[in-house]
Amino acid sequence: MHQFSLTSTFLYFIIALTLYFIWKRRRLYYCSFKHPGPFGFPLIGSAHLLTAGPAESYNTLMRIAQYSPVTRVWFGPFFYLFISKPRDVEILLNKSVDKSIYYAKYLGDALKTALLISPPEIRKGRRKLINQTFNSNVVNSFVPAFTKCANRLADELDKVCKGTNDPPDLFDIIMKTYLDAGCETLADVRPDSLYNKEKFLATGYRYQKSVKYRFFKPHLNIDFFWKRSSLRKEQLEIGKVFEDFIKQVIAVKQSQPENKNSKKQFLNYLLEMNKQNNLTTDGLLEEGALMLLAANDSTTPAVGSALVLLGMHPEIQEKVYQEISLLTDDTQDLTLQCVNKMNYLERVIKETIRIFPSVPFILRKIDEEIELDSYFVPANCEILISISQLHRWPDIWPNPLKFDPDRFLPEEVEKRPRGAYLPFGAGARNCIGIKYAMLSMKVFLAVILKRFRILEAIDYKRVEDIEMDIFLFGIAKKGYRIRVEDRN
Numbered sequence: 001m002h003q004f005s006l007t008s009t010f011l012y013f014i015i016a017l018t019l020y021f022i023w024k025r026r027r028l029y030y031c032s033f034k035h036p037g038p039f040g041f042p043l044i045g046s047a048h049l050l051t052a053g054p055a056e057s058y059n060t061l062m063r064i065a066q067y068s069p070v071t072r073v074w075f076g077p078f079f080y081l082f083i084s085k086p087r088d089v090e091i092l093l094n095k096s097v098d099k100s101i102y103y104a105k106y107l108g109d110a111l112k113t114a115l116l117i118s119p120p121e122i123r124k125g126r127r128k129l130i131n132q133t134f135n136s137n138v139v140n141s142f143v144p145a146f147t148k149c150a151n152r153l154a155d156e157l158d159k160v161c162k163g164t165n166d167p168p169d170l171f172d173i174i175m176k177t178y179l180d181a182g183c184e185t186l187a188d189v190r191p192d193s194l195y196n197k198e199k200f201l202a203t204g205y206r207y208q209k210s211v212k213y214r215f216f217k218p219h220l221n222i223d224f225f226w227k228r229s230s231l232r233k234e235q236l237e238i239g240k241v242f243e244d245f246i247k248q249v250i251a252v253k254q255s256q257p258e259n260k261n262s263k264k265q266f267l268n269y270l271l272e273m274n275k276q277n278n279l280t281t282d283g284l285l286e287e288g289a290l291m292l293l294a295a296n297d298s299t300t301p302a303v304g305s306a307l308v309l310l311g312m313h314p315e316i317q318e319k320v321y322q323e324i325s326l327l328t329d330d331t332q333d334l335t336l337q338c339v340n341k342m343n344y345l346e347r348v349i350k351e352t353i354r355i356f357p358s359v360p361f362i363l364r365k366i367d368e369e370i371e372l373d374s375y376f377v378p379a380n381c382e383i384l385i386s387i388s389q390l391h392r393w394p395d396i397w398p399n400p401l402k403f404d405p406d407r408f409l410p411e412e413v414e415k416r417p418r419g420a421y422l423p424f425g426a427g428a429r430n431c432i433g434i435k436y437a438m439l440s441m442k443v444f445l446a447v448i449l450k451r452f453r454i455l456e457a458i459d460y461k462r463v464e465d466i467e468m469d470i471f472l473f474g475i476a477k478k479g480y481r482i483r484v485e486d487r488n
């Protein structure tokens with residue numbers, strides 16, 4: 001009798017707890033019933049979709065998001081809304097919503113509290129501080145350094161993409177050049193004074209891969225399993241490699257005479273802030289690692305995609321070449337003034353990152369229920385904004401896979417809703433490196449396209465042939481291979 005009452009009390013307790021759990025999340029369930037999404041089984045939801053494995057990450061996310069403009073999906077008890085309607089995205093990003101907890105969860109073991117994943121109490125001060133190092137005056141002064149690195153990249157292309165039918169993937173080569181550019185500009189150190197650059201880059205790649213693998217193992221969302229997993233051990237090791245590299249950069253920097261003309265350059269300024277106790281040493285190391293990674297991880301696929309797309313579209317390539325030739329002469333290096341006038345090249349870059357945004361998805365967390373243009377989003381909802389889909393809405397971007405830089409003529413831009421094009425995100429957590437990214441990509445492409453004609457994009461005939469893979473960034477599965485010949 002006594003045993004029976006104990007068992008039934010326990011059962012009542014479990015039932016009450018379950019009902020309370022369901023009651024607390026009732027708005028999530030209501031929202032889930034209201035919106036379409038992939039089929040879900042009891043308890044596991046749509047976790048079966050993850051069996052496609054990491055190699056299919058991009059296609060899996062696209063398959064889930066296909067019910068747009070709003071799609072709901074459960075992975076076990078975890079609920080997500082995917083949204084991709086421009087007006088909804090605009091409203092959401094301009095509200096003071098914060099980043100999803102998944103950024104810190106997935107990236108925090110290696111990058112700790114760096115800006116991309118920092119909690120609000122740390123982020124505000126750091127963002128304000130770092131913003132100053134990306135103002136126009138500072139970034140514009142990088143043109144000579146970008147040009148020097150772009151010329152080195154062009155020399156590499158000369159060696160590997162000319163006179164061969166089997167050129168290598170340019171991804172690693174562009175990435176390496178971008179790291180050199182980051183060292184010259186953000187860190188103000190000579191790249192050849194550093195060792196272990198290759199290890200830093202390879203570790204950055206390993207990092208992205210391990211984050212992606214974790215996503216496909218939903219049980220690793222539970223801290224108990226995560227803390228005991230080999231992937232976590234790997235991420236802690238990765239964090240150590242990042243930290244050691246930045247320590248090396250700082251040591252080299254401190255062995256050099258102080259450069260009084262570049263006080264606002266990223267690392268110089270952060271070191272000064274550290275000296276004045278406005279930034280902790282941990283903060284300095286985290287931000288240094290993040291910035292050297294961010295500066296090349298997102299720009300590399302964008303430059304690679306632009307080269308491939310121009311290889312596929314000779315008439316557009318010719319127009320870019322004409323513009324560059326008109327604005328530059330052979331005797332002088334590129335100047336800021338002439339780069340600023342390369343409007344057609346800028347449109348080519350914008351169109352490239354429309355079709356292939358380097359950051360295909362971003363995540364947000366909603367603390368309070370909000371009304372979007374066409375539906376409500378319940379509190380405590382994780383939202384995935386699909387930039388890839390946003391950029392391919394046929395009613396806003398007719399024939400979305402057509403590579404047409406003139407979509408970015410000012411009169412065309414004016415016709416579109418503001419939230420239709422967000423390669424750099426929007427709102428308080430948008431990309432801090434927009435100016436740096438745009439200027440460096442223009443210089444890199446101007447130098448390459450002035451020197452070479454891209455004859456062909458190997459592996460692809462049409463834009464539709466370019467299949468994407470997602471790590472943290474969107475990267476073409478088959479890479480970026482082109483054949484070139486000298487212009488002169």
Ligand code: HEM
Pocket residue numbers: 099115116117127290291294295296298299302353357358359362363422423424425426428429430431432433434436437
């Ligand atoms: C084609 C180039 C680039 C693209 C498409 C891009 C895109 C983005 C996007 C979409 C975000 C927002 C992420 C989110 O909302 O969750 C972001 C954040 C960020 N980006 Fe970029 N980015 C690029 C280049 C750069 C460069 C060159 C740097 C630095 C030199 C940089 C540094 C950052 C940082 C630090 C953040 C985090 C900002 C914060 O959370 O406050 N990015 N980027």
